[in-house]
Amino acid sequence: MFKKNDKAQALEINQQEIVTIIGEGFTFTGEIQGASAIRIEGKVIGNVHVDGGVILGEKGNIEGDIITKSAIIFGTANGNVTTTHLEIKKTGFVNGEITTDTLEIELGAQYNGKLNMKRPEQILKEAS
Numbered sequence: 001m002f003k004k005n006d007k008a009q010a011l012e013i014n015q016q017e018i019v020t021i022i023g024e025g026f027t028f029t030g031e032i033q034g035a036s037a038i039r040i041e042g043k044v045i046g047n048v049h050v051d052g053g054v055i056l057g058e059k060g061n062i063e064g065d066i067i068t069k070s071a072i073i074f075g076t077a078n079g080n081v082t083t084t085h086l087e088i089k090k091t092g093f094v095n096g097e098i099t100t101d102t103l104e105i106e107l108g109a110q111y112n113g114k115l116n117m118k119r120p121e122q123i124l125k126e127a128s
Contacts, residue, residue, distance in 0.1 A: 024059050031064075040075070047079070058091050065096075073109075080113075 019036040022028055026042035037052035040060040048054060048062055053070040056062060060075035070085045073092035080097045088094055090108035099116040 018055070022060075024057070056092070 017036070018039045020034065020038040022038070022040045022042045022044060024041040027045065028042065029045045031046045032038065032044060032048045032050065034049075035051045037055070038048070038050050039055045039057060040048075040062060041057040042059075043061040043063070045063045047064040047067070049067045051069060054066055054068045054072075056071070056073045056075040056077060058074045062075075062077045062079060065079040066077060066081045066083070068083050071081060071083045072087045072089065073081075073094060074089045075091070076093045076095075078095045080099070081094060082099045084100065085102045086098060086100045087104045088106065088109040088111060090106040092106075093110040095112045097114045097116070098111070101118060103115070103117065105111065
């Protein structure tokens with residue numbers, strides 16, 4: 001009866017309960033893997049592979065690749081980002097290759113790297 005639109009999908013990370021937080025002043029070295037959403041306010045040295053979504057806070061820093069369903073970047077990401085939906089906020093900085101279906105970049109955000117985008121129709125055709 002009701003069709004789920006792209007805007008509703010983009011809001012999913014904001015509606016999820018964040019189970020894991022790496023606080024400001026903490027440094028985590030190693031790979032992070034999980035199913036639920038994570039908020040990073042500190043520093044992560046290693047890859048982040050989280051199904052639920054990643055929120056990188058203003059003072060947050062990731063030195064590694066990010067693989068997730070949805071990501072919101074307020075801080076600094078040095079590595080490749082692979083996601084379905086990506087938002088880079090005005091305080092955000094991404095240095096690396098981005099692969100995403102949808103991308104939102106606020107005025108003032110910084111991005112250096114290569115961008116790969118596919119429309120959902122293209123992904124379905126390639127999968128067939």
